[in-house]
Amino acid sequence: MTGAATPEPPVEGPRTRLGRLGDFFDKRLGLARLARAALDKIFPDQWSFLLGEIALYSFVILVGTGIFLALFFTAGQTTVTYDGSYAPLQGVEMSAAYQSALDLSFDVRAGLFFRQMHHWAALIFMAAIIVHMMRVFFTGAFRRPREINWVIGLSLFLLAFANGFAGYSLLDDQLSGTGLRIGNAAVISIPLVGTWIGSFLFGGDFPGDAIIGRLYSLHILVIPLLIAVLLAAHLTILIRHKHTHFPGKGARDDNVVGQRLWPTYTAKALGLFFITAGVLALMAGLLQINPIWLYGPFDIANVSSASQPDWYVGWLEGALRVMPNWTLSIFGYEIPNPFWGGVLLPGVTFSILYAWPWIEARLSGDRREHHVLDRPRDRPLRTALGVAVLVFYTVLGLAGADDVIAVAFGLSLNAWVWALRVGCIVLPIASAFITFRVCKELQLRDGPAPATGQRAPGGVTPAGDAGGDEAASSDPVPGPAVEPLERLDEAKTPVP
Amino acid sequence: MTDVDTTEPAGPAPPGGSQAPVAAAFIVAIAGGAGLAVTYALGGQNQLEGLCLALALGGIGTGVVMWSKRFMPVRYESEPRAPLQSTPEERAAFEADLAAGGGTFQRRRLLTWLLGGGLGFLGLASIFPIASLGPNPVPGLKSTPYRKATDDPDGLRLVDESGNPIHHTEPNVNGVITAFPEGSVGDEQAQTLVIHLREPMREPLPGQEDWGIKLSVDGSETEIIAISKVCVHAGCPVGLFEEQSQLMLCPCHQSTFDLMEHARPVFGPASRPLPQLPIDLDDDGYIVARGDFAEPVGPGFWDMYK
Numbered sequence: 001m002t003g004a005a006t007p008e009p010p011v012e013g014p015r016t017r018l019g020r021l022g023d024f025f026d027k028r029l030g031l032a033r034l035a036r037a038a039l040d041k042i043f044p045d046q047w048s049f050l051l052g053e054i055a056l057y058s059f060v061i062l063v064g065t066g067i068f069l070a071l072f073f074t075a076g077q078t079t080v081t082y083d084g085s086y087a088p089l090q091g092v093e094m095s096a097a098y099q100s101a102l103d104l105s106f107d108v109r110a111g112l113f114f115r116q117m118h119h120w121a122a123l124i125f126m127a128a129i130i131v132h133m134m135r136v137f138f139t140g141a142f143r144r145p146r147e148i149n150w151v152i153g154l155s156l157f158l159l160a161f162a163n164g165f166a167g168y169s170l171l172d173d174q175l176s177g178t179g180l181r182i183g184n185a186a187v188i189s190i191p192l193v194g195t196w197i198g199s200f201l202f203g204g205d206f207p208g209d210a211i212i213g214r215l216y217s218l219h220i221l222v223i224p225l226l227i228a229v230l231l232a233a234h235l236t237i238l239i240r241h242k243h244t245h246f247p248g249k250g251a252r253d254d255n256v257v258g259q260r261l262w263p264t265y266t267a268k269a270l271g272l273f274f275i276t277a278g279v280l281a282l283m284a285g286l287l288q289i290n291p292i293w294l295y296g297p298f299d300i301a302n303v304s305s306a307s308q309p310d311w312y313v314g315w316l317e318g319a320l321r322v323m324p325n326w327t328l329s330i331f332g333y334e335i336p337n338p339f340w341g342g343v344l345l346p347g348v349t350f351s352i353l354y355a356w357p358w359i360e361a362r363l364s365g366d367r368r369e370h371h372v373l374d375r376p377r378d379r380p381l382r383t384a385l386g387v388a389v390l391v392f393y394t395v396l397g398l399a400g401a402d403d404v405i406a407v408a409f410g411l412s413l414n415a416w417v418w419a420l421r422v423g424c425i426v427l428p429i430a431s432a433f434i435t436f437r438v439c440k441e442l443q444l445r446d447g448p449a450p451a452t453g454q455r456a457p458g459g460v461t462p463a464g465d466a467g468g469d470e471a472a473s474s475d476p477v478p479g480p481a482v483e484p485l486e487r488l489d490e491a492k493t494p495v496p
Numbered sequence: 497m498t499d500v501d502t503t504e505p506a507g508p509a510p511p512g513g514s515q516a517p518v519a520a521a522f523i524v525a526i527a528g529g530a531g532l533a534v535t536y537a538l539g540g541q542n543q544l545e546g547l548c549l550a551l552a553l554g555g556i557g558t559g560v561v562m563w564s565k566r567f568m569p570v571r572y573e574s575e576p577r578a579p580l581q582s583t584p585e586e587r588a589a590f591e592a593d594l595a596a597g598g599g600t601f602q603r604r605r606l607l608t609w610l611l612g613g614g615l616g617f618l619g620l621a622s623i624f625p626i627a628s629l630g631p632n633p634v635p636g637l638k639s640t641p642y643r644k645a646t647d648d649p650d651g652l653r654l655v656d657e658s659g660n661p662i663h664h665t666e667p668n669v670n671g672v673i674t675a676f677p678e679g680s681v682g683d684e685q686a687q688t689l690v691i692h693l694r695e696p697m698r699e700p701l702p703g704q705e706d707w708g709i710k711l712s713v714d715g716s717e718t719e720i721i722a723i724s725k726v727c728v729h730a731g732c733p734v735g736l737f738e739e740q741s742q743l744m745l746c747p748c749h750q751s752t753f754d755l756m757e758h759a760r761p762v763f764g765p766a767s768r769p770l771p772q773l774p775i776d777l778d779d780d781g782y783i784v785a786r787g788d789f790a791e792p793v794g795p796g797f798w799d800m801y802k
């Protein structure tokens with residue numbers, strides 16, 4: 001700018017303290033303009049859109065409780081003799097890590113509470129992510145232009161999974177040691193490079209003396225940081241795309257129908273955060289989780305039978321259990337059994353999931369931009385496929401606890417494992433078939449989904465409609481082009 | 497299109513209603529927060545901490561949600577979505593600007609190549625620190641400290657978890673002891689099961705018929721054998737012995753090994769026998785190893801037989 005500075009018009013100074021603060025920032029950052037746009041952003045409100053929010057809030061709580069734990073936790077494998085206040089373990093030799101986790105549980109005020117809240121938040125975090133993913137899948141929200149966010153979302157899932165596993169492996173109790181032992185076996189089963197990866201992870205053979213420290217830097221720094229960065233990208237892209245919305249209420253592919261962020265939606269979101277945190281606090285107080293003092297310190301020669309991993313790892317455990325004892329020899333080289341369930345299955349699963357938006361576009365030939373969601377019944381094939389996959393992994397999850405279930409119901413373990421082997425093939429197929437029929441039935445009963453305006457291929461709106469927010473407005477203070485819809489609150493979209 | 501008017505929402509008015517429940521929720525929150533402070537100051541108690549914090553957070557949460565449901569406008573509005581894609585003109589302008597600034601790379605070919613080379617080698621060099629993370633894995637996976645016994649005519653004593661040598665009279669019939677090679681107690685790969693079978697192994701592997709110690713107890717023939725304790729499936733310590741059927745069970749994925757038939761897997765995902773250790777008695781009647789296990793122990797890997 002070379003022109004002479006324009007003299008500031010005499011404005012009345014802000015009177016309140018808050019006003020002065022706002023004035024300070026606005027003069028330096030032009031905040032009012034940005035903030036107003038944020039306040040007026042339109043959010044479609046539908047309960048299933050809250051699932052992602054619950055995941056976000058759980059992450060916030062994980063970071064908060066995790067910071068408290070990190071102030072006391074020691075990630076060391078040096079041997080110490082326990083002399084804390086839990087009598088049954090007094091005088092027992094254990095690692096420094098396990099000892100500090102015991103101290104957190106018995107000798108740090110509110111330490112047990114924070115441990116349990118951290119662990120419950122991890123379980124809820126995973127659950128919320130998975131259900132959120134299911135919502136996105138079954139409603140077709142991953143279609144163009146949201147493929148990138150589908151990929152980021154899956155990566156977030158994997159990172160959360162890894163961090164959960166790393167988290168409960170830190171404590172160096174009997175259970176976590178068993179989990180690491182099996183994880184190590186899966187890693188070294190990888191052809192060609194497996195043993196090298198195993199050695200690089202563990203600093204040598206299992207168990208070594210490096211793994212807890214390494215997991216710790218991954219758990220509290222590297223992975224949370226990656227999650228935070230990807231979350232930021234996830235949400236930025238979400239804002240760029242604007243939300244999807246369900247058909248009805250005048251929802252079209254070239255508009256977004258909902259309520260403004262301020263104040264109603266803000267209040268609901270804030271309320272949901274506090275309620276999520278409140279429920280986690282209640283669980284942390286009343287429901288015991290991971291009572292490591294009962295498992296004892298890790299000892300290579302011991303394993304507590306009926307040891308169960310966290311729920312979201314159960315399907316991997318189950319896959320290892322129901323897999324028949326096949327191995328493959330190629331010119332004297334071996335592909336050992338844990339490879340199938342522990343590496344190949346997750347590898348294939350996630351490759352297909354990552355590629356799904358493109359696979360589906362290829363199969364359906366539909367590469368257009370979509371902002372109106374599908375009702376699951378209107379895409380019976382996709383819905384049936386999704387249900388089959390969920391049933392498959394649920395059966396594997398049950399298989400992960402097969403010994404516990406067999407004992408509880410007095411079944412022969414042998415017969416039960418065979419039932420699971422058959423079940424994980426038959427049940428998905430059967431449920432896919434039933435789902436498909438139900439979808440068709442629902443379509444017949446309820447008729448077609450409300451019509452939606454389709455944007456022309458290529459994502460370019462027909463002439464005259466283009467121009468976006470600013471051009472359409474004739475306000476003295478240009479605001480977002482928002483049209484009130486009439487009495488839409490009565491026509492709440494039926495939950496599909 | 498007008499600005500938001502907070503006093504008079506354009507849509508249907510909020511349902512309204514009594515303010516009392518909202519107030520009650522916030523009062524519960526205040527009480528919960530105060531209770532938490534007191535609990536904490538008095539030394540803390542897990543259940544109370546959870547309850548108080550849940551009241552504090554839940555009170556705020558439900559209060560705010562009730563507030564929004566009762567007193568905040570319910571108004572559905574529609575906002576246009578601008579197309580995401582840039583217009584052809586915008587793209588052309590971008591490409592032109594990019595080319596204009598990037599021309600220097602075309603003009604200075606040599607420098608561009610050298611810069612690329614520098615960056616490339618830097619990238620290559622940055623891979624090498626990975627090698628600091630761990631040693632060459634294979635030797636440790638293929639042998640155990642029992643290998644010392646191979647060249648020692650006296651063999652290598654087996655010791656229990658406290659380091660005491662194991663006399664052949666120690667394991668009772670059907671008894672199981674976890675053992676290690678002397679000097680390597682706690683070694684993951686070398687954990688061994690010393691088992692006193694109530695009759696000699698029916699089907700030893702060819703060439704391993706004399707790897708156990710045949711005994712005579714109360715007139716009947718028995719045998720002490722030593723096998724690897726590391727499950728050949730995924731490495732858990734195999735530890736549940738079913739006396740009746742002389743089966744050894746791994747608690748992790750229920751692989752089951754028949755001790756009468758050279759610890760062959762009969763159920764579950766394990767695909768080979770638990771490797772056997774050749775043992776004998778020294779002059780004092782203690783159990784010694786005569787060599788290393790027959791095969792690599794524990795979970796399999798790519799070049800385990802190479």
Ligand code: HEM
Pocket residue numbers: 059062063065066067069070071073100101104115116118119122125159160163164165166167168169170171219220224227289290
């Ligand atoms: C994606 C986010 C995270 C997940 C899923 C997660 C999960 C877990 C789990 C399941 C445990 C075992 C808890 C137990 O039973 O005691 C754990 C432990 C731990 N976490 Fe996290 N965590 C996350 C983020 C963090 C962050 C950001 C920090 C620190 C800044 C942290 C610090 C710790 C510490 C110090 C422990 C061990 C102490 C203990 O539990 O006794 N975590 N984590």
Ligand code: FES
Pocket residue numbers: 727728729730731732746747748749750751764765766
């Ligand atoms: S580790 Fe023994 S059965 Fe899997």
